[in-house]
Amino acid sequence: MKLTQTHIEELYKFTRQHYVYHYDVQTELVDHLANDIEAIWLENPKLSFEQARDQSFKKFGIFGFMDVIEAKQKQLGKKYNKILFRFMKEWFSIPKIMITLLIFGFFYSLLNFQVNEIIFLIILFCLAIVDVILAHKLVKKANQRFKQNQKKFLLEEMIFRTGSFNTIIIFSNFFQLSNFTHNLTSDFGKFLFAFFITLAIIFSYVTLIIIPQKAEELLQETYPEYKMVKSL
Structure with missing residues (x-):
């Protein structure tokens, strides 16, 4: 039967x-x-x-089905991390490495010249605001996609929702770290702090802009049936 x-x-x-x-x-x-x-x-x-x-x-x-869902989340979580690493790695190759060095140089100079802590906080606050706006737009776009298509894929949700959540968490931690900027006296401490801020900005740009722009390509690459389902 x-x-x-x-x-x-x-x-x-x-x-x-x-x-x-x-x-x-x-x-x-x-x-x-x-x-x-x-x-x-x-x-x-x-x-x-x-x-x-x-x-x-x-x-x-x-x-x-909880065990199956959890196993699938872990599997595609690894897939998403590989995608993220792939695009992050591109920023450390020519010509994008120049932009990276400029961002790093800007924050390192602020720390090195001992810019007023208030100014430093304002800059971080502006970056966080931009991050929240981009994250909000991405979540809104995700809701529109899922409402229109009816069927949503797990990797698709990671691309449009997980990335936005992670970037907000990262920048919220930087606000806590900023309390220690006035205690950074060694060149290594300033270097490390400027490096992590630069990395967070690149991470935010990759997760909130680049990967979502590549969503269709990445989903078709991962799911052979994606294109067929979307056309229904």
Whole structure:
């Protein structure tokens, strides 16, 4: 006995009811459930679709699909980190390395010339404001994408939401670190502080602008079915 298209649609609905919201994870689970249900029917063809489905679902244990979701998040988290590292690495090659050196030189000079701490805080505050604005726009764009497409992929959500959250966390930590700027007397301390601010700015630019601009390319590269799903 084979599953019908109606059964497949019911399985997608079943995964959504059990807190699986990403289409790629749903598809993986539906494929697993469908194969297992057909195997169960070979052993006991008298079972209804719902009975076979529930029997298959019990094999996932008391936490249901949670373990599968967590494993998929870790897998695609590593994928996202590789993408991030790839684009970050580009900033340390010619000609972008020149921009990096200019940013670093600016902050190192501020520290070296012992600019008033208030001025330093204002600069950091302005950077944080820009960061929040870009993050807000990215989240808004994500909501529009998911509303329009109905189906969202896990990597897609990481690109449009995780990156914006991470950059805000980083800049909030810099405000705490800025309390120690007046105690930075060694050249190495100033170098390190200027380096991390430069890295945070590049990180913010890559996660909030570059990677989202490359989203379609990255999603098609990761999911062979993405282009087909989007065209539906």
